[in-house]
Amino acid sequence: MIKRFFEWLLQPLGLVAVLITVITLFSLAVFGINLTQQAPEQPIQFTHKLHVGLGIQCLYCHPGALRGPSPGLPTQTKCWGCHQQIAKTSTSPKLAVLVDYVQNNKPIQWIPVSQVPDFVHFTHRPHIAAGVNCEECHGDMTKVEIAQNPQTMNMGWCLTCHIKKAGDDKEKLNKLADCGTCHY
């Protein structure tokens, strides 16, 4: 039975079938990768490009980055500071969604996109304190419309930078490359 199957595969028609299977699997894989890299359906179509372009500082909306592990995502109060005025004249349907959240006092549930697994210990504070820019890890947010998963935040990525930043400082290298620094 198996032998017959292989004989059939080697015939022209069989080869075509193999080819189709391979192409299908390949495109499914590409589609899968593409899917995880696509921006999630956010509750409001917030764009960094426009807002960072207005000169608003990252820390205004993500103040936790200085203080602790997580920068945090802004609540509607932050947005309403400006948008209360803008809402009076704006006709943008994207802004109507924000107005609806504020008027009904609904919390905005942003979908996080850049995350490391729970067994990894990452905190922003020491990085900002050491002078690492947001851009070094998150890329140029002034070009981003809806934030996507950068898919680069793996162990190799952390270690490459840690080794580079430690330079010749053996003590620092020991600390920054130690398993216990990022895992416990």
Ligand code: HEC
């Ligand atoms: C410092 C002021 C300021 C803050 C804070 C701010 N915005 Fe805006 N936002 C603007 C301005 C200015 C525009 C452009 C308005 C226009 O084009 O009519 C805008 C536009 C928008 C738009 C419409 C974009 C479009 O293409 O139509 C959305 C949606 C939006 N903001 C959401 C938010 C959300 C959500 C927050 C809070 C996380 C926020 N904004 C915080 C100033 C601000």
Ligand code: HEC
């Ligand atoms: C006006 C408010 C505002 C400003 C200013 C702002 N952000 Fe954001 N940021 C948001 C909101 C709202 C989200 C959640 C929606 C999303 O992911 O697009 C977000 C999401 C993000 C994310 C994705 C995090 C995740 O995993 O969901 C990163 C990274 C980020 N911001 C970095 C920055 C950087 C770097 C700057 C400065 C260059 C900046 N932001 C300026 C409001 C802001």
Ligand code: HEC
């Ligand atoms: C050394 C690299 C690095 C730097 C520098 C950095 N980030 Fe992050 N950021 C990360 C990683 C890794 C995550 C995912 C963390 C997690 O899953 O807990 C993250 C998550 C976030 C999130 C997701 C929201 C949240 O609270 O979980 C936001 C927003 C964000 N960063 C904004 C910023 C801003 C703004 C700056 C600059 C002030 C900055 N980051 C600097 C690596 C960095």
Ligand code: HEC
């Ligand atoms: C772009 C460079 C860069 C990247 C990427 C980076 N780090 Fe760091 N990290 C640093 C620097 C610089 C320090 C501060 C070193 C010092 O104390 O001078 C640091 C410090 C730390 C510390 C604190 C160490 C202590 O002193 O206790 C932890 C924990 C940490 N990083 C975890 C991570 C994890 C986890 C990742 C990946 C998700 C990561 N880092 C990615 C540059 C980076």
Ligand code: HEC
């Ligand atoms: C600078 C931070 C950092 C250091 C130091 C570090 N790791 Fe990791 N590690 C990570 C991050 C981030 C991930 C999760 C992302 C990924 O899958 O690569 C991870 C994932 C892992 C995983 C799970 C892999 C998987 O595929 O799910 C293992 C096991 C692991 N690390 C072991 C170690 C050991 C052993 C050491 C010491 C030799 C170490 N790590 C040092 C950041 C670090």
